[in-house]
Amino acid sequence: MMEYIDNPALQALGWPKAGTLQQLRWQTLLTQYPLAYPGRVIAQHRDCYQVATATQFSMQAQAPSAWRQPHYRAQKRATTGDWVLLEGTQIVSLLPRYTALCRAAAGEHYQQQVIAANIDTVFILCGLDGDFNLRRIERYLLLLSQSGITPVIVLTKADQCEKATALAQTVSAELGVAAHAVNTLDSRSVSVLEPWLQPGMSVALVGSSGAGKSSLCNTLLGEVRMKTARVRQRDARGRHTTTHRALWLLPTGACLIDTPGMRELKPTGDEALENGGFADIEALAQRCRFTDCTHHNEPGCAVRAALESGELSVDHLHHYLKLQQEVTTARSRYTAQLKGSPGRNIRNRKNSARRF
Numbered sequence: 001m002m003e004y005i006d007n008p009a010l011q012a013l014g015w016p017k018a019g020t021l022q023q024l025r026w027q028t029l030l031t032q033y034p035l036a037y038p039g040r041v042i043a044q045h046r047d048c049y050q051v052a053t054a055t056q057f058s059m060q061a062q063a064p065s066a067w068r069q070p071h072y073r074a075q076k077r078a079t080t081g082d083w084v085l086l087e088g089t090q091i092v093s094l095l096p097r098y099t100a101l102c103r104a105a106a107g108e109h110y111q112q113q114v115i116a117a118n119i120d121t122v123f124i125l126c127g128l129d130g131d132f133n134l135r136r137i138e139r140y141l142l143l144l145s146q147s148g149i150t151p152v153i154v155l156t157k158a159d160q161c162e163k164a165t166a167l168a169q170t171v172s173a174e175l176g177v178a179a180h181a182v183n184t185l186d187s188r189s190v191s192v193l194e195p196w197l198q199p200g201m202s203v204a205l206v207g208s209s210g211a212g213k214s215s216l217c218n219t220l221l222g223e224v225r226m227k228t229a230r231v232r233q234r235d236a237r238g239r240h241t242t243t244h245r246a247l248w249l250l251p252t253g254a255c256l257i258d259t260p261g262m263r264e265l266k267p268t269g270d271e272a273l274e275n276g277g278f279a280d281i282e283a284l285a286q287r288c289r290f291t292d293c294t295h296h297n298e299p300g301c302a303v304r305a306a307l308e309s310g311e312l313s314v315d316h317l318h319h320y321l322k323l324q325q326e327v328t329t330a331r332s333r334y335t336a337q338l339k340g341s342p343g344r345n346i347r348n349r350k351n352s353a354r355r356f
């Protein structure tokens with residue numbers, strides 16, 4: 001097992017450095033499976049995985065039979081970016097994630113979908129064409145709020161927008177997050193993203209269909225590996241060209257996960273609005289006369305006062321109130337589900353979403 005602790009070939013795939021807390025946790029599991037070796041999921045298919053190991057960039061691996069049971073929780077199955085232990089081509093265990101980008105899955109029962117695991121940074125892509133939507137960016141930031149993952153806003157199609165740089169500055173100031181305007185088809189332009197693409201770092205690309213995720217992926221790779229397609233002229237909508245997630249090794253030494261454009265971004269209930277682009281409103285709320293102020297029509301409401309003075313935008317506040325409601329609803333759905341299935345507790349689950 002010791003050979004995996006400080007292994008440069010694994011570190012090139014994002015394996016944590018020796019001595020880090022997450023490695024110490026993983027070592028315990030490694031000793032439980034003395035015959036197993038680690039690998040990172042680079043793609044997930046219907047009934048098998050593509051895994052990268054210290055000796056091979058892409059090999060096919062089978063999921064444990066338990067994962068194929070219909071009622072097995074989706075978030076306990078490996079996803080792109082996950083580290084697994086293998087014996088031969090059989091996956092025997094999933095190593096605990098140090099970060100995860102999750103959303104609530106569509107459907108009647110509460111389920112979490114893990115979009116990418118063990119990533120340091122998420123690039124939130126938004127086109128400076130008809131795709132531009134500050135509210136959608138806020139929603140992504142909310143999903144990332146408790147994940148320990150660094151968000152970076154990447155405004156694409158800068159070559160088609162005269163005010164691209166100024167807009168990136170405004171977005172960054174309003175949301176309190178780094179933002180860059182780029183032309184994803186130009187390698188010089190995307191070089192501003194290099195600080196997040198250092199060796200061993202893992203980055204996932206998210207954003208609507210047509211935002212330019214696969215275009216950015218190809219430019220960073222220096223060759224066309226992902227298919228791209230033109231957006232609809234009328235409304236700049238994409239055509240859902242990418243249909244599955246894939247992890248690539250970049251020439252810079254970073255790992256990059258391209259994802260399909262997402263139509264729905266529902267919170268899981270684990271989010272915290274103050275970390276998700278709404279720090280301004282949460283800070284104002286501290287100054288409201290009533291601690292449980294709903295910011296609707298209470299006297300002494302600092303949020304309404306900021307709205308009236310023009311310090312706060314109406315849309316930003318409305319979206320805050322809407323998302324707050326969604327997070328509360330998701331949390332109560334999750335709690336209701338817990339009552340139906342004893343033996344799990346919220347605190348464990350919350351901690352597992354954080355970096356350890």
Ligand SMILES: Nc1nc2c(ncn2[C@@H]2O[C@H](COP(=O)(O)OP(=O)(O)OP(=O)(O)O)[C@@H](O)[C@H]2O)c(=O)[nH]1
Binds near residue numbers: 228243
């Ligand atoms: N001019 C210009 N076109 C871009 C830029 N980024 C993407 N495009 C174009 O936008 C279209 C959609 O790009 P894709 O990379 O396929 O978008 P995607 O985000 O991967 O979309 P899905 O896979 O459907 O989720 C393609 O025609 C790209 O050439 C950019 O920065 N500038």
Ligand SMILES: [Mg+2]
Binds near residue numbers: 213215260
């Ligand atoms: Mg794509």
Ligand SMILES: [Zn+2]
Binds near residue numbers: 288289293295303
């Ligand atoms: Zn208030």
